[in-house]
Amino acid sequence: MWKLKGCPKCNGDIFLEKDVSGWYERCLQCGYNRDMLSVVEVRELSSGKKKELVLQR
Numbered sequence: 001m002w003k004l005k006g007c008p009k010c011n012g013d014i015f016l017e018k019d020v021s022g023w024y025e026r027c028l029q030c031g032y033n034r035d036m037l038s039v040v041e042v043r044e045l046s047s048g049k050k051k052e053l054v055l056q057r
Contacts, residue, residue, distance in 0.1 A: 007032050 003025070006014040012029030016036070023036040 001016045003014040005011050006025075007027040007030065009032045010027060010030040012027045012032075014025045014027050014032075016023060016025050018024075021035075024033055025036060026033050
């Protein structure tokens with residue numbers, strides 16, 4: 001997932017990544033890093049029209 005112009009340091013593009021220690025966001029331009037406490041995923045249900053929010057920690 002990308003947040004265009006979402007970096008608080010340089011106004012660059014932020015992307016979300018996950019490693020063994022959890023989720024974090026990183027700026028593509030300056031390398032700014034911030035750990036994420038939780039991530040909300042949107043999943044489509046089998047009907048295709050309803051969506052469900054899932055909170056991960």
